[in-house]
Amino acid sequence: MATHYETLGVSKDASGEEIKKAYRKLARKLHPDVNPGPEAAAEFKAVTHAYEVLSDADKRANYDATGNENGNGAQGGFGGGFGGFGDIFESFFGGGGQAGPRSRREPGRDALVRVEISLEDAVKGTVYPLQLRTAVVCPVCDGECTEPGTHPQTCEICHGAGHVQRPVRSILGQMMTVAECPACQGYGTTLPKPCPECAGAGRIASQLEKQLRIPAGVATGTRIHLAGQGEAGPGGGPQGDLYVEIDVERHPVFEREGNDLKAVLTVPLTAAALGTDLTLETFDGEQIVSIRPGTESGDTVKLDDLGVPRLRGGGRGDLVVEVRVATPRNLDDEQRELLQKLAALRGETFTEGKFETRGLMSRLRDKLRG
Incomplete structure (x- = not known):
């Protein structure tokens, strides 16, 4: 494999001006506008890369020391972009050739909405009436962008290519650069009669209502992924995804800790001393909380399997009741x-x-x- 010096036809101790002069001479000879053959294009690319390396003092020093401009001792290819003159080459020739006109039909974006539910709904699960304003496929043109019965027409400026060539001046003289066609915005077609409903976008904004099933066990921050239920893309493109983030309201009695529910039950001093059974209204109906004789403030009573269902794996947490003993006041x-x-x-x-x-x-x- 030829070295960068050999590619440019200069000696290893050539000055910067000599390297620049050699590059200009070879670039004019091998430029695709002058020499359109595939071999010339490959040589032009190699010459451009060699000049990009040797015209940079740091890259040249690394190359002289290691044989590679990156300084890692491995001879690199042409990947990763050239920078400098390589960027000019890319802008002139589109990275090795235009891919053709772009499509009007593009995928829709993903959407994220947040909903607030009660703690009871998080424990039991619920169906939430989700109202969503989003983009949907135009019902008049069905995403075709044109008035029904009409079709897009080939652009008369770029003849369907989606891009046009323009002359520009550079250090190499006048060259041709490739730019998006201003008449069709790169689509290669125009819309003589755009759809009157969507103005040629292929989609419209609409208010939708979905019945969202929220499973038992969700928590604040849980995201529900609805594939293909986001906004429709331009030109009737496929829908993105919809993400629904859950926010659980605070409850006046119960507090969630992992999959357990915590509650505080205040009992009279006499009940704590003598022991008693008290009734607590839970998400599973009334439950008996047995207070042992001699219970002190801070003692807990655990009610098994009355907590939050596990979102994955099955089973439920517990309901943990903390007892607080009330000291009698205002004694007669x-x-x-x-x-x-x-x-x-x-x-x-x-x-x-x-x-x-x-x-x-x-x-x-x-x-x-x-």
């Missing part, structure tokens, strides 16, 4: 007297405003001393 004289008697019976006394607990051993010591 009789209630205060009763509590004082209870404290005395339990060996709990107040001396000069300080609370003291006298247990069995303390009372035995007092007896022995007496």
Whole structure:
């Protein structure tokens, strides 16, 4: 494989001006407008790449040291774009040839909407009436963009190519560059009679309502993917996808933690001391919460399988009820007297405003001393 110096026909110690002069001479000789053969096009590409490397001081230094302009010791090809003069080449010749006119029919964009549901709906699942304003295929022209009974016509300027050639001046002299046809915007066809409903777009804006099935177990941030239900593309192109993001409202009683539900139940001091059964209204109806005798604030009661269904894998979390013991307030004289008697019976006394607990051993010591 020839080196970049050999490609340009210069010595390894050639100056920048000598390299530039050699490139201009070869470029004029091999330019496709002068020499349209495929071999000349390949040589022109190689010459352009060689000049792009050797005209850059850093790339030339790396190339001289390693044999490669990237400095990794491996001789590179022509991939990855040329930059500099390579970019000029790409703009002149369209990256090796135009692909033809572009289609009016393009895929639609994906859409993202957010919906807010209650915690109960997240636990049980629901069907949500989703209202969506989006683009749909034009019902009059069915995406054809033209008035019914008519058809697009071949562009008279570019003759269906979608692009035209224009002369430009460069360091190589006058050259031809390729640009999008201004008459047809690159489509290769024009619309003498655009559809009156969509003005030739092939789609219109419409308000739709979908019945969205939301499965049990969703949480805030869960996204439901509806393939092919996004907006229709231009020219009646295929629909994109629709993503629905869930936002779950806060609940006045229950709070979600993973797949468990948490609730706080306040009970009277007497109920906590003696124990009782209380009723709690849940998403699964009324449930009995059994308060054990001697329950303290912060103790919990777990109700199995009454939490949130697992979105994947089956089963449900639990309902965890935290008990808070309410301290009685605004006592009347009789209630205060009763509590004082209870404290005395339990060996709990107040001396000069300080609370003291006298247990069995303390009372035995007092007896022995007496």
